[in-house]
Amino acid sequence: MSVLLESSSTSATMRRNFWAGVWRVMKRKPSRMVGVVLVLGFAFMGVFGPMFYPAQLPRDPNLITSPPSAQHWLGTDDQGRDVIALVVTGSRYVLLAALVTALITVVVGTGIGLFSGFKRGRWDTVLMRLTDMKLTIPGLPLLLVLSTVWKFGSPTQMGLVLGLLGWGGVARAVRSQTLSLRERGFIEAARGLGLSTTHIVGKELLPSMAPYIAMNMLIAVTGGVYAQVGLFFLGVLPYESNNWGQMLNTAVFRSGALTVPSGLGFLIGPLLAILLLTLAIVLVVDAMDEIFNPRLREE
Template sequence: MSATIVPEAEAGAAAAIRRNFWRGVWRVMRRKPSRMAGALILAVFALMGILGPMLYPDPLPRDTSALYASPSLRHPFGTDFEGTDVLALVVTGTRYVLLTAVVTAVITVVVGAGVGLFAGFRRGRWDTVLMRFTDMKLTIPGLPLLLVLSTVWKFTAAVEMGLVLGLLGWGGVARAVRSQTLSLRERGFIEAARGLGLSTTHIVGRELLPGMAPYIAMNALIAVTGAVYAQVGLFFLGVLPFEANNWGVMLNLAVFGGGALTTTAALPYLLAPLLAILLLTLGIVLVVDAMDEIFNPRLREE
Protein backbone atom coordinates (compact mmCIF):
# COMPACT_ATOMS: atom_id res chain seq x y z
CA MET A 1 0.00 0.00 0.00
CA SER A 2 2.86 2.36 0.83
CA ALA A 3 4.40 1.65 -2.57
CA THR A 4 1.20 2.99 -4.12
CA ILE A 5 1.02 6.07 -1.90
CA VAL A 6 4.59 7.23 -2.60
CA PRO A 7 4.21 7.60 -6.41
CA GLU A 8 0.89 9.40 -5.89
CA ALA A 9 2.50 11.77 -3.42
CA GLU A 10 5.39 12.45 -5.83
CA ALA A 11 2.97 13.08 -8.69
CA GLY A 12 0.97 15.48 -6.51
CA ALA A 13 4.11 17.34 -5.46
CA ALA A 14 5.25 17.63 -9.10
CA ALA A 15 1.83 18.98 -10.11
CA ALA A 16 1.95 21.53 -7.30
CA ILE A 17 5.41 22.66 -8.40
CA ARG A 18 4.18 23.11 -11.97
CA ARG A 19 1.16 25.11 -10.82
CA ASN A 20 3.33 27.36 -8.66
CA PHE A 21 5.76 27.86 -11.52
CA TRP A 22 3.08 28.95 -13.99
CA ARG A 23 1.50 31.20 -11.37
CA GLY A 24 4.91 32.79 -10.88
CA VAL A 25 5.29 33.21 -14.65
CA TRP A 26 1.91 34.94 -14.81
CA ARG A 27 2.87 37.31 -11.97
CA VAL A 28 6.20 38.13 -13.60
CA MET A 29 4.58 38.85 -16.96
CA ARG A 30 1.87 41.05 -15.39
CA ARG A 31 4.44 43.03 -13.42
CA LYS A 32 5.43 44.98 -16.54
CA PRO A 33 2.93 45.73 -19.31
CA SER A 34 5.79 45.64 -21.83
CA ARG A 35 6.31 41.92 -21.12
CA MET A 36 2.65 41.19 -21.78
CA ALA A 37 2.92 43.19 -24.98
CA GLY A 38 5.93 41.12 -26.03
CA ALA A 39 4.12 37.85 -25.32
CA LEU A 40 1.10 39.11 -27.28
CA ILE A 41 3.30 40.04 -30.26
CA LEU A 42 4.89 36.58 -30.30
CA ALA A 43 1.47 34.95 -30.00
CA VAL A 44 0.19 36.94 -32.99
CA PHE A 45 3.17 35.90 -35.11
CA ALA A 46 2.74 32.28 -34.04
CA LEU A 47 -0.91 32.38 -35.14
CA MET A 48 0.13 33.98 -38.42
CA GLY A 49 2.64 31.21 -39.01
CA ILE A 50 0.20 28.42 -38.14
CA LEU A 51 -3.08 29.74 -39.55
CA GLY A 52 -1.92 32.37 -42.06
CA PRO A 53 -1.56 30.14 -45.13
CA MET A 54 -4.98 28.64 -44.39
CA LEU A 55 -6.66 32.05 -44.58
CA TYR A 56 -5.55 32.79 -48.14
CA PRO A 57 -5.91 30.75 -51.34
CA ASP A 58 -2.84 29.29 -53.02
CA PRO A 59 -1.77 30.91 -55.25
CA LEU A 60 -2.69 34.33 -53.95
CA PRO A 61 -5.12 36.29 -56.15
CA ARG A 62 -3.67 38.97 -58.41
CA ASP A 63 -5.23 42.17 -59.67
CA THR A 64 -3.35 43.27 -62.78
CA SER A 65 -5.27 46.54 -62.81
CA ALA A 66 -3.85 47.54 -59.42
CA LEU A 67 -0.08 47.17 -59.66
CA TYR A 68 1.72 48.87 -56.76
CA ALA A 69 -1.62 50.18 -55.50
CA SER A 70 -1.46 52.61 -52.59
CA PRO A 71 -2.51 51.46 -49.09
CA SER A 72 -6.28 51.34 -48.64
CA LEU A 73 -8.93 49.55 -46.60
CA ARG A 74 -8.89 46.70 -49.13
CA HIS A 75 -5.09 46.55 -49.24
CA PRO A 76 -3.68 47.96 -45.94
CA PHE A 77 -0.09 47.79 -47.25
CA GLY A 78 -0.89 48.19 -50.92
CA THR A 79 -0.05 45.63 -53.63
CA ASP A 80 3.13 44.38 -55.24
CA PHE A 81 4.31 44.40 -58.87
CA GLU A 82 1.79 41.65 -59.73
CA GLY A 83 -1.18 43.22 -57.96
CA THR A 84 -0.97 40.80 -55.01
CA ASP A 85 -1.98 42.09 -51.59
CA VAL A 86 1.18 42.86 -49.59
CA LEU A 87 -0.43 42.00 -46.25
CA ALA A 88 -1.32 38.56 -47.59
CA LEU A 89 2.31 38.08 -48.67
CA VAL A 90 3.55 39.03 -45.19
CA VAL A 91 1.09 36.69 -43.45
CA THR A 92 1.69 33.70 -45.72
CA GLY A 93 5.45 34.27 -45.63
CA THR A 94 5.52 34.12 -41.83
CA ARG A 95 5.40 30.31 -41.69
CA TYR A 96 8.68 29.82 -43.57
CA VAL A 97 10.44 32.48 -41.50
CA LEU A 98 9.22 31.23 -38.10
CA LEU A 99 9.64 27.51 -38.86
CA THR A 100 13.22 28.14 -39.94
CA ALA A 101 13.86 30.19 -36.80
CA VAL A 102 12.33 27.58 -34.48
CA VAL A 103 14.30 24.70 -36.03
CA THR A 104 17.47 26.78 -35.80
CA ALA A 105 16.84 27.61 -32.14
CA VAL A 106 16.08 24.00 -31.20
CA ILE A 107 19.22 22.65 -32.85
CA THR A 108 21.38 25.47 -31.51
CA VAL A 109 20.20 24.99 -27.93
CA VAL A 110 20.06 21.18 -27.89
CA VAL A 111 23.46 20.64 -29.49
CA GLY A 112 25.16 23.60 -27.83
CA ALA A 113 23.80 22.94 -24.34
CA GLY A 114 24.42 19.19 -24.67
CA VAL A 115 28.03 19.61 -25.73
CA GLY A 116 28.70 22.30 -23.14
CA LEU A 117 27.15 20.37 -20.26
CA PHE A 118 28.89 17.13 -21.12
CA ALA A 119 32.30 18.75 -21.68
CA GLY A 120 32.12 20.91 -18.57
CA PHE A 121 30.93 18.12 -16.28
CA ARG A 122 33.21 15.33 -17.51
CA ARG A 123 36.26 17.53 -18.10
CA GLY A 124 39.50 15.73 -18.95
CA ARG A 125 39.92 14.21 -22.39
CA TRP A 126 36.28 14.59 -23.41
CA ASP A 127 36.38 18.29 -22.56
CA THR A 128 39.54 18.81 -24.62
CA VAL A 129 38.23 16.96 -27.67
CA LEU A 130 34.80 18.61 -27.67
CA MET A 131 36.15 22.10 -27.12
CA ARG A 132 38.75 21.74 -29.87
CA PHE A 133 35.98 20.62 -32.21
CA THR A 134 33.85 23.57 -31.07
CA ASP A 135 36.73 25.99 -31.68
CA MET A 136 37.20 24.60 -35.19
CA LYS A 137 33.50 25.10 -35.88
CA LEU A 138 33.61 28.68 -34.57
CA THR A 139 36.39 29.51 -37.04
CA ILE A 140 34.22 28.53 -40.02
CA PRO A 141 32.70 31.71 -41.52
CA GLY A 142 28.96 31.21 -41.68
CA LEU A 143 27.96 33.50 -44.55
CA PRO A 144 30.62 32.32 -47.07
CA LEU A 145 29.76 28.72 -46.25
CA LEU A 146 26.06 29.38 -46.81
CA LEU A 147 26.86 31.05 -50.11
CA VAL A 148 28.79 27.97 -51.21
CA LEU A 149 26.06 25.61 -50.02
CA SER A 150 23.42 27.62 -51.89
CA THR A 151 25.02 26.58 -55.19
CA VAL A 152 24.16 22.92 -54.55
CA TRP A 153 21.33 23.17 -51.99
CA LYS A 154 18.28 25.27 -52.83
CA PHE A 155 16.78 25.43 -49.29
CA THR A 156 13.23 25.17 -50.61
CA ALA A 157 12.03 23.78 -47.24
CA ALA A 158 12.20 25.79 -44.04
CA VAL A 159 13.45 22.76 -42.10
CA GLU A 160 16.48 22.50 -44.41
CA MET A 161 17.37 26.13 -43.83
CA GLY A 162 16.89 25.79 -40.07
CA LEU A 163 19.02 22.63 -39.98
CA VAL A 164 21.97 24.36 -41.64
CA LEU A 165 21.68 27.54 -39.58
CA GLY A 166 21.38 25.51 -36.37
CA LEU A 167 24.43 23.38 -37.13
CA LEU A 168 26.40 26.55 -37.86
CA GLY A 169 25.30 28.41 -34.73
CA TRP A 170 25.65 26.12 -31.70
CA GLY A 171 29.34 26.79 -30.99
CA GLY A 172 28.88 29.96 -28.95
CA VAL A 173 26.19 28.35 -26.79
CA ALA A 174 28.40 25.32 -26.16
CA ARG A 175 31.29 27.50 -25.01
CA ALA A 176 29.12 29.60 -22.70
CA VAL A 177 27.28 26.60 -21.20
CA ARG A 178 30.60 24.85 -20.56
CA SER A 179 31.85 27.88 -18.63
CA GLN A 180 28.70 27.91 -16.52
CA THR A 181 28.97 24.17 -15.93
CA LEU A 182 32.59 24.43 -14.77
CA SER A 183 31.48 27.03 -12.24
CA LEU A 184 28.42 25.14 -10.99
CA ARG A 185 30.05 21.72 -10.74
CA GLU A 186 32.20 22.93 -7.83
CA ARG A 187 29.22 24.11 -5.79
CA GLY A 188 28.27 22.34 -2.59
CA PHE A 189 25.01 20.86 -3.84
CA ILE A 190 26.80 19.15 -6.75
CA GLU A 191 29.43 17.71 -4.38
CA ALA A 192 26.60 16.48 -2.15
CA ALA A 193 24.89 14.83 -5.11
CA ARG A 194 28.13 13.08 -6.04
CA GLY A 195 28.61 11.98 -2.45
CA LEU A 196 25.15 10.40 -2.48
CA GLY A 197 26.17 8.34 -5.48
CA LEU A 198 23.63 9.89 -7.85
CA SER A 199 24.12 9.14 -11.54
CA THR A 200 25.68 11.62 -13.95
CA THR A 201 22.40 11.84 -15.83
CA HIS A 202 20.55 12.78 -12.65
CA ILE A 203 23.13 15.38 -11.61
CA VAL A 204 23.22 17.02 -15.03
CA GLY A 205 19.47 16.84 -15.68
CA ARG A 206 18.16 17.64 -12.19
CA GLU A 207 20.92 19.73 -10.61
CA LEU A 208 22.92 21.53 -13.31
CA LEU A 209 20.38 22.07 -16.08
CA PRO A 210 17.72 23.93 -14.02
CA GLY A 211 20.33 26.44 -12.87
CA MET A 212 21.17 27.28 -16.47
CA ALA A 213 17.58 27.31 -17.72
CA PRO A 214 17.35 31.14 -17.90
CA TYR A 215 20.53 31.37 -19.94
CA ILE A 216 19.51 28.55 -22.28
CA ALA A 217 16.00 30.00 -22.73
CA MET A 218 17.43 33.43 -23.57
CA ASN A 219 19.82 31.87 -26.07
CA ALA A 220 16.90 30.08 -27.71
CA LEU A 221 15.08 33.37 -28.25
CA ILE A 222 18.26 35.09 -29.42
CA ALA A 223 18.83 32.22 -31.86
CA VAL A 224 15.34 32.85 -33.26
CA THR A 225 16.26 36.48 -33.94
CA GLY A 226 19.58 35.51 -35.51
CA ALA A 227 17.92 32.92 -37.75
CA VAL A 228 15.37 35.48 -38.96
CA TYR A 229 18.11 37.94 -39.88
CA ALA A 230 20.26 35.25 -41.53
CA GLN A 231 17.58 33.78 -43.78
CA VAL A 232 16.06 37.15 -44.67
CA GLY A 233 19.53 38.42 -45.54
CA LEU A 234 20.28 35.46 -47.80
CA PHE A 235 17.04 35.83 -49.72
CA PHE A 236 17.48 39.60 -49.89
CA LEU A 237 20.93 39.16 -51.45
CA GLY A 238 19.39 36.86 -54.04
CA VAL A 239 21.72 33.91 -53.41
CA LEU A 240 18.78 31.54 -52.85
CA PRO A 241 16.02 30.76 -55.36
CA PHE A 242 12.70 32.50 -54.84
CA GLU A 243 10.74 29.26 -54.60
CA ALA A 244 9.32 30.00 -51.14
CA ASN A 245 7.39 33.09 -50.14
CA ASN A 246 9.02 34.88 -47.21
CA TRP A 247 10.00 38.32 -46.04
CA GLY A 248 13.48 38.22 -47.57
CA VAL A 249 12.07 37.60 -51.05
CA MET A 250 9.73 40.56 -50.58
CA LEU A 251 12.62 42.83 -49.62
CA ASN A 252 14.65 41.74 -52.62
CA LEU A 253 11.82 42.28 -55.08
CA ALA A 254 10.90 45.62 -53.52
CA VAL A 255 14.45 47.02 -53.66
CA PHE A 256 15.91 45.48 -56.81
CA GLY A 257 12.72 44.89 -58.76
CA GLY A 258 10.48 47.73 -57.69
CA GLY A 259 13.06 50.40 -56.98
CA ALA A 260 11.64 51.08 -53.52
CA LEU A 261 14.73 53.10 -52.57
CA THR A 262 14.24 55.55 -55.43
CA THR A 263 10.46 55.70 -55.85
CA THR A 264 7.55 55.82 -53.44
CA ALA A 265 5.36 53.43 -55.46
CA ALA A 266 6.98 50.28 -54.03
CA LEU A 267 7.72 51.77 -50.62
CA PRO A 268 4.82 50.01 -48.79
CA TYR A 269 6.01 46.72 -50.33
CA LEU A 270 9.38 47.35 -48.67
CA LEU A 271 8.12 48.64 -45.33
CA ALA A 272 5.67 45.78 -44.65
CA PRO A 273 8.28 42.99 -44.19
CA LEU A 274 10.61 45.41 -42.39
CA LEU A 275 7.81 46.21 -39.94
CA ALA A 276 7.18 42.49 -39.41
CA ILE A 277 10.86 41.88 -38.64
CA LEU A 278 10.95 44.88 -36.28
CA LEU A 279 7.85 43.75 -34.37
CA LEU A 280 9.07 40.16 -34.08
CA THR A 281 12.42 41.35 -32.74
CA LEU A 282 10.69 43.70 -30.32
CA GLY A 283 8.49 40.89 -29.02
CA ILE A 284 11.51 38.66 -28.42
CA VAL A 285 13.42 41.42 -26.62
CA LEU A 286 10.48 42.15 -24.32
CA VAL A 287 10.03 38.46 -23.44
CA VAL A 288 13.78 37.97 -22.85
CA ASP A 289 13.51 40.77 -20.28
CA ALA A 290 11.32 38.48 -18.16
CA MET A 291 13.37 35.29 -18.53
CA ASP A 292 15.74 35.70 -15.60
CA GLU A 293 12.93 36.61 -13.24
CA ILE A 294 10.77 33.73 -14.47
CA PHE A 295 13.42 31.10 -13.79
CA ASN A 296 14.70 32.65 -10.55
CA PRO A 297 12.31 31.86 -7.65
CA ARG A 298 13.85 34.56 -5.44
CA LEU A 299 13.21 37.27 -8.00
CA ARG A 300 9.65 36.00 -8.57
CA GLU A 301 8.90 36.31 -4.86
CA GLU A 302 10.24 39.86 -4.52
Protein backbone atom coordinates in the same frame (compact mmCIF):
# COMPACT_ATOMS: atom_id res chain seq x y z
CA MET B 1 0.55 6.88 1.65
CA SER B 2 0.57 10.06 3.72
CA VAL B 3 4.10 10.82 2.50
CA LEU B 4 2.97 10.58 -1.12
CA LEU B 5 -0.02 12.85 -0.46
CA GLU B 6 2.21 15.36 1.31
CA SER B 7 4.71 15.31 -1.57
CA SER B 8 1.94 15.78 -4.11
CA SER B 9 0.50 18.68 -2.10
CA THR B 10 3.91 20.31 -1.84
CA SER B 11 4.46 20.01 -5.61
CA ALA B 12 1.05 21.51 -6.31
CA THR B 13 1.77 24.40 -3.94
CA MET B 14 5.13 25.04 -5.61
CA ARG B 15 3.48 25.11 -9.04
CA ARG B 16 0.83 27.55 -7.82
CA ASN B 17 3.48 29.79 -6.28
CA PHE B 18 5.53 29.68 -9.46
CA TRP B 19 2.64 30.69 -11.72
CA ALA B 20 1.59 33.34 -9.22
CA GLY B 21 5.13 34.72 -9.43
CA VAL B 22 4.99 34.63 -13.23
CA TRP B 23 1.75 36.58 -13.18
CA ARG B 24 3.23 39.21 -10.85
CA VAL B 25 6.25 39.64 -13.11
CA MET B 26 4.07 39.99 -16.19
CA LYS B 27 1.79 42.55 -14.52
CA ARG B 28 4.73 44.62 -13.36
CA LYS B 29 5.45 45.64 -16.95
CA PRO B 30 2.44 45.40 -19.28
CA SER B 31 4.83 45.48 -22.24
CA ARG B 32 5.77 41.91 -21.36
CA MET B 33 2.19 40.81 -21.89
CA VAL B 34 2.37 42.53 -25.26
CA GLY B 35 5.44 40.44 -26.05
CA VAL B 36 3.69 37.19 -25.15
CA VAL B 37 0.64 38.14 -27.24
CA LEU B 38 2.87 39.00 -30.21
CA VAL B 39 4.79 35.72 -29.95
CA LEU B 40 1.54 33.76 -29.84
CA GLY B 41 0.23 35.84 -32.74
CA PHE B 42 3.26 35.04 -34.89
CA ALA B 43 2.96 31.35 -33.98
CA PHE B 44 -0.70 31.39 -35.04
CA MET B 45 0.16 33.26 -38.23
CA GLY B 46 2.88 30.79 -39.17
CA VAL B 47 0.76 27.70 -38.51
CA PHE B 48 -2.71 28.79 -39.64
CA GLY B 49 -2.23 32.04 -41.56
CA PRO B 50 -1.50 30.55 -45.00
CA MET B 51 -4.70 28.48 -44.73
CA PHE B 52 -6.77 31.63 -45.09
CA TYR B 53 -5.36 32.33 -48.56
CA PRO B 54 -5.35 30.34 -51.81
CA ALA B 55 -2.16 28.61 -52.94
CA GLN B 56 -1.82 31.18 -55.73
CA LEU B 57 -2.58 34.66 -54.46
CA PRO B 58 -4.83 36.67 -56.80
CA ARG B 59 -3.06 39.15 -59.07
CA ASP B 60 -4.47 42.46 -60.26
CA PRO B 61 -2.58 43.93 -63.25
CA ASN B 62 -4.31 47.26 -62.61
CA LEU B 63 -2.82 47.55 -59.12
CA ILE B 64 0.88 46.84 -59.71
CA THR B 65 2.97 48.27 -56.85
CA SER B 66 0.08 50.40 -55.68
CA PRO B 67 0.26 52.49 -52.46
CA PRO B 68 -1.66 51.58 -49.30
CA SER B 69 -5.42 51.89 -49.60
CA ALA B 70 -8.63 50.79 -47.86
CA GLN B 71 -8.61 47.61 -49.92
CA HIS B 72 -4.89 46.88 -49.52
CA TRP B 73 -3.64 48.33 -46.24
CA LEU B 74 0.05 48.01 -47.16
CA GLY B 75 -0.40 48.24 -50.92
CA THR B 76 0.46 45.61 -53.50
CA ASP B 77 3.61 44.10 -54.97
CA ASP B 78 4.98 44.19 -58.51
CA GLN B 79 2.42 41.57 -59.55
CA GLY B 80 -0.61 43.22 -57.98
CA ARG B 81 -0.78 40.90 -54.97
CA ASP B 82 -1.76 42.15 -51.52
CA VAL B 83 1.32 42.82 -49.33
CA ILE B 84 -0.34 41.68 -46.10
CA ALA B 85 -1.29 38.38 -47.77
CA LEU B 86 2.33 37.96 -48.86
CA VAL B 87 3.60 38.65 -45.32
CA VAL B 88 1.20 36.11 -43.83
CA THR B 89 1.82 33.36 -46.39
CA GLY B 90 5.57 33.99 -46.28
CA SER B 91 5.70 33.72 -42.51
CA ARG B 92 5.53 29.91 -42.44
CA TYR B 93 8.84 29.39 -44.25
CA VAL B 94 10.63 32.04 -42.18
CA LEU B 95 9.29 30.99 -38.78
CA LEU B 96 9.65 27.24 -39.34
CA ALA B 97 13.23 27.65 -40.56
CA ALA B 98 13.99 29.88 -37.55
CA LEU B 99 12.46 27.33 -35.16
CA VAL B 100 14.49 24.48 -36.65
CA THR B 101 17.59 26.67 -36.42
CA ALA B 102 16.94 27.41 -32.75
CA LEU B 103 16.24 23.76 -31.89
CA ILE B 104 19.42 22.47 -33.52
CA THR B 105 21.52 25.33 -32.12
CA VAL B 106 20.31 24.75 -28.58
CA VAL B 107 20.29 20.94 -28.65
CA VAL B 108 23.77 20.58 -30.15
CA GLY B 109 25.28 23.49 -28.22
CA THR B 110 23.75 22.43 -24.91
CA GLY B 111 24.71 18.79 -25.36
CA ILE B 112 28.35 19.58 -26.16
CA GLY B 113 28.61 22.26 -23.47
CA LEU B 114 27.12 20.06 -20.73
CA PHE B 115 29.20 17.02 -21.57
CA SER B 116 32.40 19.02 -21.98
CA GLY B 117 31.98 21.01 -18.77
CA PHE B 118 30.99 18.04 -16.64
CA LYS B 119 33.52 15.48 -17.87
CA ARG B 120 36.48 17.89 -18.13
CA GLY B 121 39.82 16.33 -19.02
CA ARG B 122 40.47 14.98 -22.50
CA TRP B 123 36.85 15.19 -23.63
CA ASP B 124 36.69 18.84 -22.63
CA THR B 125 39.85 19.64 -24.57
CA VAL B 126 38.71 17.85 -27.74
CA LEU B 127 35.19 19.28 -27.73
CA MET B 128 36.33 22.85 -26.99
CA ARG B 129 38.94 22.74 -29.76
CA LEU B 130 36.17 21.54 -32.08
CA THR B 131 33.99 24.42 -30.87
CA ASP B 132 36.81 26.92 -31.38
CA MET B 133 37.27 25.67 -34.94
CA LYS B 134 33.55 26.07 -35.51
CA LEU B 135 33.60 29.65 -34.18
CA THR B 136 36.42 30.60 -36.53
CA ILE B 137 34.45 29.56 -39.63
CA PRO B 138 32.77 32.65 -41.15
CA GLY B 139 29.08 31.87 -41.48
CA LEU B 140 28.01 34.13 -44.33
CA PRO B 141 30.76 33.18 -46.84
CA LEU B 142 30.13 29.51 -46.11
CA LEU B 143 26.40 29.97 -46.68
CA LEU B 144 27.10 31.74 -49.95
CA VAL B 145 29.21 28.78 -51.08
CA LEU B 146 26.58 26.25 -49.95
CA SER B 147 23.87 28.15 -51.81
CA THR B 148 25.58 27.30 -55.11
CA VAL B 149 25.03 23.57 -54.55
CA TRP B 150 22.06 23.51 -52.17
CA LYS B 151 18.90 25.42 -53.09
CA PHE B 152 17.28 25.40 -49.63
CA GLY B 153 13.89 24.59 -51.11
CA SER B 154 12.37 23.69 -47.75
CA PRO B 155 12.54 25.56 -44.43
CA THR B 156 13.81 22.41 -42.73
CA GLN B 157 16.89 22.38 -44.95
CA MET B 158 17.50 26.04 -44.26
CA GLY B 159 17.10 25.58 -40.50
CA LEU B 160 19.35 22.52 -40.48
CA VAL B 161 22.24 24.38 -42.11
CA LEU B 162 21.83 27.52 -40.01
CA GLY B 163 21.58 25.46 -36.83
CA LEU B 164 24.72 23.48 -37.57
CA LEU B 165 26.55 26.75 -38.19
CA GLY B 166 25.32 28.48 -35.04
CA TRP B 167 25.80 26.18 -32.04
CA GLY B 168 29.34 27.25 -31.11
CA GLY B 169 28.45 30.23 -28.94
CA VAL B 170 25.81 28.28 -27.03
CA ALA B 171 28.25 25.42 -26.37
CA ARG B 172 30.81 27.81 -24.93
CA ALA B 173 28.24 29.56 -22.72
CA VAL B 174 26.70 26.31 -21.45
CA ARG B 175 30.14 24.90 -20.66
CA SER B 176 30.88 27.95 -18.51
CA GLN B 177 27.60 27.51 -16.65
CA THR B 178 28.31 23.80 -16.18
CA LEU B 179 31.78 24.46 -14.76
CA SER B 180 30.20 26.78 -12.21
CA LEU B 181 27.37 24.41 -11.25
CA ARG B 182 29.45 21.22 -11.04
CA GLU B 183 31.19 22.53 -7.90
CA ARG B 184 27.92 23.24 -6.09
CA GLY B 185 26.94 21.19 -3.06
CA PHE B 186 24.00 19.36 -4.65
CA ILE B 187 26.20 18.13 -7.51
CA GLU B 188 28.92 17.01 -5.10
CA ALA B 189 26.27 15.16 -3.09
CA ALA B 190 24.95 13.44 -6.21
CA ARG B 191 28.44 12.30 -7.14
CA GLY B 192 29.04 11.13 -3.58
CA LEU B 193 25.92 8.97 -3.77
CA GLY B 194 27.35 7.27 -6.84
CA LEU B 195 24.66 8.48 -9.23
CA SER B 196 25.40 8.04 -12.91
CA THR B 197 26.61 10.85 -15.12
CA THR B 198 23.40 10.62 -17.14
CA HIS B 199 21.32 11.10 -14.00
CA ILE B 200 23.40 14.03 -12.70
CA VAL B 201 23.38 15.82 -16.04
CA GLY B 202 19.74 15.09 -16.87
CA LYS B 203 18.18 15.47 -13.42
CA GLU B 204 20.44 17.96 -11.66
CA LEU B 205 22.40 20.13 -14.10
CA LEU B 206 19.93 20.46 -16.97
CA PRO B 207 16.94 21.67 -14.90
CA SER B 208 19.17 24.29 -13.24
CA MET B 209 20.11 25.69 -16.64
CA ALA B 210 16.68 25.30 -18.27
CA PRO B 211 15.80 29.05 -18.02
CA TYR B 212 19.14 30.04 -19.55
CA ILE B 213 18.71 27.48 -22.34
CA ALA B 214 15.15 28.66 -23.04
CA MET B 215 16.32 32.26 -23.38
CA ASN B 216 19.10 31.18 -25.74
CA MET B 217 16.55 29.37 -27.86
CA LEU B 218 14.40 32.49 -28.21
CA ILE B 219 17.44 34.54 -29.14
CA ALA B 220 18.45 31.88 -31.68
CA VAL B 221 15.05 32.30 -33.35
CA THR B 222 15.84 35.93 -34.15
CA GLY B 223 19.28 34.93 -35.40
CA GLY B 224 17.71 32.37 -37.71
CA VAL B 225 15.27 34.95 -39.07
CA TYR B 226 18.01 37.50 -39.77
CA ALA B 227 20.30 34.94 -41.43
CA GLN B 228 17.76 33.55 -43.88
CA VAL B 229 16.16 36.92 -44.64
CA GLY B 230 19.62 38.31 -45.37
CA LEU B 231 20.41 35.48 -47.79
CA PHE B 232 17.17 35.90 -49.70
CA PHE B 233 17.54 39.68 -49.73
CA LEU B 234 21.01 39.36 -51.26
CA GLY B 235 19.47 37.22 -54.00
CA VAL B 236 21.82 34.27 -53.56
CA LEU B 237 18.95 31.81 -53.08
CA PRO B 238 16.21 30.96 -55.60
CA TYR B 239 12.67 32.21 -55.08
CA GLU B 240 11.05 28.79 -54.78
CA SER B 241 8.78 29.95 -51.95
CA ASN B 242 7.43 33.25 -50.76
CA ASN B 243 9.17 34.63 -47.67
CA TRP B 244 10.08 37.95 -46.10
CA GLY B 245 13.61 38.05 -47.49
CA GLN B 246 12.39 37.51 -51.04
CA MET B 247 9.83 40.29 -50.50
CA LEU B 248 12.56 42.72 -49.44
CA ASN B 249 14.70 41.82 -52.44
CA THR B 250 11.80 42.32 -54.84
CA ALA B 251 10.71 45.55 -53.19
CA VAL B 252 14.15 47.13 -53.37
CA PHE B 253 15.59 45.82 -56.63
CA ARG B 254 12.49 45.33 -58.80
CA SER B 255 9.88 47.70 -57.44
CA GLY B 256 12.23 50.54 -56.52
CA ALA B 257 10.63 50.91 -53.08
CA LEU B 258 13.52 53.12 -51.91
CA THR B 259 12.84 55.70 -54.58
CA VAL B 260 9.22 55.13 -55.64
CA PRO B 261 6.72 56.19 -52.92
CA SER B 262 4.02 53.83 -54.21
CA GLY B 263 6.22 50.83 -53.43
CA LEU B 264 7.02 51.84 -49.86
CA GLY B 265 4.28 49.64 -48.39
CA PHE B 266 5.79 46.62 -50.13
CA LEU B 267 9.05 47.33 -48.27
CA ILE B 268 7.45 48.18 -44.93
CA GLY B 269 5.40 44.95 -44.74
CA PRO B 270 8.22 42.44 -44.17
CA LEU B 271 10.32 44.95 -42.23
CA LEU B 272 7.44 45.54 -39.83
CA ALA B 273 6.97 41.79 -39.35
CA ILE B 274 10.67 41.31 -38.54
CA LEU B 275 10.65 44.30 -36.18
CA LEU B 276 7.58 43.11 -34.28
CA LEU B 277 8.94 39.56 -33.99
CA THR B 278 12.24 40.85 -32.62
CA LEU B 279 10.46 43.17 -30.19
CA ALA B 280 8.23 40.33 -28.99
CA ILE B 281 11.18 38.04 -28.29
CA VAL B 282 13.10 40.79 -26.49
CA LEU B 283 10.11 41.47 -24.22
CA VAL B 284 9.59 37.77 -23.46
CA VAL B 285 13.30 37.25 -22.71
CA ASP B 286 13.18 40.25 -20.37
CA ALA B 287 10.26 38.67 -18.52
CA MET B 288 11.96 35.25 -18.35
CA ASP B 289 15.10 36.82 -16.91
CA GLU B 290 13.11 38.21 -13.99
CA ILE B 291 10.94 35.12 -13.56
CA PHE B 292 13.91 32.80 -13.11
CA ASN B 293 16.16 35.28 -11.25
CA PRO B 294 15.09 35.47 -7.57
CA ARG B 295 17.05 38.68 -6.98
CA LEU B 296 15.29 40.52 -9.78
CA ARG B 297 11.93 39.04 -8.78
CA GLU B 298 12.25 40.39 -5.23
CA GLU B 299 13.16 43.94 -6.29
